[in-house]
Amino acid sequence: xxxxxRAAPPPLGPDAAAIEMxxxxxxxxxxxxxxxxxxxxxxxxxxSGWYSEVDGGKLIDGLPRIANYVTRTLPPLRxxxxxxxxxxxxxxxxxxxxxxxxxxxxxxxGTVVGAGLALLLSFAASSAHSPSPALAxxxxxxxxxxxxxxxxxxxLIFVFAFGLGPLPGAMALAVHxxxxxxxxxxxxxxxAETGPVxxxxxxxxxxxxxxxxxxxxxxMPGVVSYGLLRFEINVREASVLGLVGAGGIGEExxxxxxxxxxxxxxxxxxxxxxxxxxxxxxxxRLRRRITGAxxxx
Numbered sequence: 160x161x162x163x164x165r166a167a168p169p170p171l172g173p174d175a176a177a178i179e180m181x182x183x184x185x186x187x188x189x190x191x192x193x194x195x196x197x198x199x200x201x202x203x204x205x206x207s208g209w210y211s212e213v214d215g216g217k218l219i220d221g222l223p224r225i226a227n228y229v230t231r232t233l234p235p236l237r238x239x240x241x242x243x244x245x246x247x248x249x250x251x252x253x254x255x256x257x258x259x260x261x262x263x264x265x266x267x268x269g270t271v272v273g274a275g276l277a278l279l280l281s282f283a284a285s286s287a288h289s290p291s292p293a294l295a296x297x298x299x300x301x302x303x304x305x306x307x308x309x310x311x312x313x314x315l316i317f318v319f320a321f322g323l324g325p326l327p328g329a330m331a332l333a334v335h336x337x338x339x340x341x342x343x344x345x346x347x348x349x350x351a352e353t354g355p356v357x358x359x360x361x362x363x364x365x366x367x368x369x370x371x372x373x374x375x376x377x378x379m380p381g382v383v384s385y386g387l388l389r390f391e392i393n394v395r396e397a398s399v400l401g402l403v404g405a406g407g408i409g410e411e412x413x414x415x416x417x418x419x420x421x422x423x424x425x426x427x428x429x430x431x432x433x434x435x436x437x438x439x440x441x442x443x444r445l446r447r448r449i450t451g452a453x454x455x456x
Contacts (some may be wrong), residue, residue: 162360209241214265232425239364249426259434262407265325265400267455269332274386276337277302281344282370288348288356290366299345305338310396314405332393348380380450387446391439398431 208215221368236244249255280298282288289295310331317327348370363373375382402408408431415423 164216166292185436189392191206205408229425232421232428234422234425248422255411255427255430258408258411260403261435262397262409263327263394263438265328265405266332266397268329268392269395269397270336270386272329272338272388273336274335274382274389276333277340277344277384280337280341281348282374284341285346285348287353288370288374299342301346302341303349305334306342307338308335310335310400311403314403318404319331323404323406325406328397328400330405331400331405332396335396336389336393340385343385344382346380347378347385351377373454384446387442391435391442394438395435398435 195257234244234248236248236264280302283290283294284298284302286292286295289298313331313334314327317330321327321330351374355377356369359369397407397409398412399409401407401411402413408427412424412427412431415427
């Protein structure tokens with residue numbers, strides 16, 4: 160016995176056919192809009208490159224030179240003499256590790272001070288919880304100014320004011336961290352539930368007590384998470400602050416680059432990369448553990 164033949168679907172009525180045609184036309188129009196957006200973005204990129212005089216020929220010619228420079232910084236490593244070759248490559252490892260520790264401490268101090276200032280200012284910057292709109296506007300402008308100026312510019316200013324060393328680097332990171340985290344913390348506070356705040360206010364609590372007991376417990380997971388993330392960023396930033404004399408391993412890297420000591424350049428870059436990678440891994444796990452413990456069940 161053969162299988163019964165499947166009945167053909169009934170023809171679409173006039174209303175269903177019209178809906179189908181409109182759906183097809185809308186999908187076609189959406190695809191054309193996507194193509195138009197891509198073409199517009201491509202045209203903007205090409206126009207920006209033309210206006211800024213980006214030379215594609217120079218870019219193509221320079222790529223092999225970048226590879227050649229990187230190759231020149233790597234010393235010869237032979238399997239039969241690998242230990243001696245590594246020892247010669249990292250001949251100044253002890254001093255470099257001390258400089259790496261200085262870099263990490265600069266980042267730590269800058270993060271702690273900047274995050275503390277950001278947390279204090281973030282309540283006033285939050286439009287939902289600030290005592291007055293004028294105060295929120297003023298504090299937000301201060302935070303914008305702090306995060307708009309590059310860290311290296313702050314470091315140059317503080318080096319001029321306080322001299323060479325780790326202090327200008329830590330201060331530069333603290334100011335920039337205050338501006339960046341202040342905005343993020345304020346946005347976290349704006350998402351807090353108003354019930355606990357109203358309860359503290361009804362009990363006669365001051366504005367500071369409303370922020371401390373009504374908003375902060377809800378915002379704490381995000382505050383800790385963003386603070387640890389900023390520490391990871393600041394370690395990378397602190398690695399280059401030495402270029403302007405603000406302490407850390409960046410000063411040593413700048414020195415060997417100027418002297419064309421190629422093997423030392425690659426050794427320092429790999430040390431910085433390994434340190435940043437390790438800190439990213441540790442901070443990531445710590446962030447997940449702390450935020451998991453602070454989050455409400």
